[in-house]
Amino acid sequence: MKTAHGSSPVYLDHAATTPIDPAVAVAMSACFAARADYGNASSNHIVGRRARAAIDTARQELGLLLNAQPQDLIWTSGATESVNLAIIGAARFRAHRGRHLITMTTEHKAVAESFDALEKEGFEVTRLSPGVDGILPLSDLEAAMRDQTQLVSIMHVNNETGVIQDIEAIGTLCRSRDVLFHTDAAQSVGKLHIDLEALPVDLLSLTAHKFRGPQGIGALYMANRPGCRVAPLLHGGGQERRLRPGTSALHQIIGIGVAARLAQNRLAENLSHVTTLQARLWRGLNGVSGITRNGCAESHYPGILNISAEGVEGESLMLALEPLCVASGSACNAQSGEPSFVLKALGRTDLEAQSAIRFSYGPETSRSDIDLAVKLYRSAVSRLRTIAPDAAA
Amino acid sequence: MTSVTEPVLLGPYNEQVRGLFQNPRHAGDAAAGNGRRYEARASEATAGAQILLIAGVTEGILAALRFRVFGCPHLIAAAEATCERFEGGAVNKLQEFSVSDLMETLGVPVEKMGRILLLEDAIQALLSQVDGKAINRN
Numbered sequence: 001m002k003t004a005h006g007s008s009p010v011y012l013d014h015a016a017t018t019p020i021d022p023a024v025a026v027a028m029s030a031c032f033a034a035r036a037d038y039g040n041a042s043s044n045h046i047v048g049r050r051a052r053a054a055i056d057t058a059r060q061e062l063g064l065l066l067n068a069q070p071q072d073l074i075w076t077s078g079a080t081e082s083v084n085l086a087i088i089g090a091a092r093f094r095a096h097r098g099r100h101l102i103t104m105t106t107e108h109k110a111v112a113e114s115f116d117a118l119e120k121e122g123f124e125v126t127r128l129s130p131g132v133d134g135i136l137p138l139s140d141l142e143a144a145m146r147d148q149t150q151l152v153s154i155m156h157v158n159n160e161t162g163v164i165q166d167i168e169a170i171g172t173l174c175r176s177r178d179v180l181f182h183t184d185a186a187q188s189v190g191k192l193h194i195d196l197e198a199l200p201v202d203l204l205s206l207t208a209h210k211f212r213g214p215q216g217i218g219a220l221y222m223a224n225r226p227g228c229r230v231a232p233l234l235h236g237g238g239q240e241r242r243l244r245p246g247t248s249a250l251h252q253i254i255g256i257g258v259a260a261r262l263a264q265n266r267l268a269e270n271l272s273h274v275t276t277l278q279a280r281l282w283r284g285l286n287g288v289s290g291i292t293r294n295g296c297a298e299s300h301y302p303g304i305l306n307i308s309a310e311g312v313e314g315e316s317l318m319l320a321l322e323p324l325c326v327a328s329g330s331a332c333n334a335q336s337g338e339p340s341f342v343l344k345a346l347g348r349t350d351l352e353a354q355s356a357i358r359f360s361y362g363p364e365t366s367r368s369d370i371d372l373a374v375k376l377y378r379s380a381v382s383r384l385r386t387i388a389p390d391a392a393a
Numbered sequence: 394m395t396s397v398t399e400p401v402l403l404g405p406y407n408e409q410v411r412g413l414f415q416n417p418r419h420a421g422d423a424a425a426g427n428g429r430r431y432e433a434r435a436s437e438a439t440a441g442a443q444i445l446l447i448a449g450v451t452e453g454i455l456a457a458l459r460f461r462v463f464g465c466p467h468l469i470a471a472a473e474a475t476c477e478r479f480e481g482g483a484v485n486k487l488q489e490f491s492v493s494d495l496m497e498t499l500g501v502p503v504e505k506m507g508r509i510l511l512l513e514d515a516i517q518a519l520l521s522q523v524d525g526k527a528i529n530r531n
Binding site: 313315316320351354388389390 | 406411414417420421434441442443444445461462463464465466469
């Protein structure tokens with residue numbers, strides 16, 4: 001694969017999606033082979049039962065990664081669907097107890113727009129802002145809670161900055177107030193150690209393609225405890241405990257299972273690798289004048305580094321960085337060009353947010369990839385500043 | 394039949410924009426010895442885009458036409474294409490500058506028209522400084 005200039009792309013956009021692991025691809029491909037497990041898991045004949053067994057295996061593999069009971073995992077099409085099911089489903093299920101909900105301003109749009117939809121149904125939503133480091137002060141959450149509060153949704157790792165929220169402390173606070181706690185863990189599952197037997201998390205959303213599994217498959221973890229329940233958004237068959245009906249996507253579920261097993265086996269090694277890469281990347285970029293690191297350096301997933309540069313226009317920077325595949329400060333608005341609302345919530349100006357570049361990398365990223373990124377970034381920033389009028393930005 | 398994948402792979406920038414952006418030979422200042430020096434600046438508050446045109450004029454000829462830009466690739470490419478086209482010609486030729494023609498040539502999306510109008514503003518300001526003439530909008 002070549003870029004528009006004919007050079008091979010260097011993929012540093014793992015927060016958007018990760019390359020599928022070859023072993024995952026092999027396992028999925030086997031589904032399409034002759035005499036393979038192609039059945040409908042709802043069928044009671046042998047072909048269907050074989051499919052069901054494969055799905056049960058995948059559920060166990062994902063359960064092991066999260067230290068969760070397999071039966072507490074519901075297959076979905078990905079994190080967006082999981083988030084919608086968790087937030088809208090839980091709010092509706094508990095609406096008779098209260099209609100106040102809490103989230104943050106730096107959440108992914110799947111979360112933000114699920115809450116927007118609930119507001120139209122008459123729910124009241126409090127959106128808390130983080131500090132300039134991206135971290136939500138626990139005291140702010142505590143102060144926002146009311147007797148009517150039924151659900152808190154705070155993401156684990158931010159998709160733009162890599163900032164890690166203290167979900168243990170947040171969950172503990174929620175449990176003490178009998179409030180459900182949902183976390184969007186799309187960026188952390190398979191990358192950070194998560195122990196759902198120990199963590200006070202009621203609902204957790206995840207997707208396979210962020211940890212080298214296939215796109216189009218995810219899961220919602222729903223703790224087996226009183227009051228923790230969601231109303232289904234889809235209606236049809238009785239699959240997934242009637243909470244997410246529809247024929248199970250066998251090959252994708254097999255894929256997420258294998259990806260979960262591999263992620264668990266390599267978690268420590270991968271985390272160490274991206275930590276080394278981040279140190280190398282930051283060391284290389286830190287010397288560029290007018291550079292700001294977005295987020296919190298202390299509570300931070302090291303596979304993501306987000307930086308802004310003074311005097312540089314973001315769209316031009318993105319093009320000048322080719323063949324690097326990175327994300328801009330309008331990460332989730334790549335088509336709109338609007339400055340990132342996440343970075344704006346951290347106090348960045350429009351120009352600072354638009355100049356932001358998110359580097360995200362993974363197990364297959366090499367040191368030479370990082371060195372090339374440093375070289376291209378330094379060169380691009382220097383060139384664009386040379387072109388700019390003196391008074392620019 | 395044209396492949397539908399090609400425009401997708403190029404993204405929002407056609408080959409010409411990419412070439413002009415990568416190699417903006419007219420970015421910078423007009424060197425001394427190119428006649429009388431003029432500067433015209435235009436900026437857009439919302440997106441923070443800025444353009445500075447610098448001309449060296451001698452006997453009605455644009456001996457040098459250079460630019461500085463803080464802005465998107467389309468604006469950089471448009472500035473470079475404009476300087477390339479008009480440098481060495483009569484100042485009055487700048488009146489032939491056309492926003493719509495440039496947008497069509499460079500494949501500038503309509504939502505970015507404001508950026509190209511910045512270039513027109515700078516040219517207009519430059520013309521009014523040199524001999525008070527204005528260009529026709531089209």
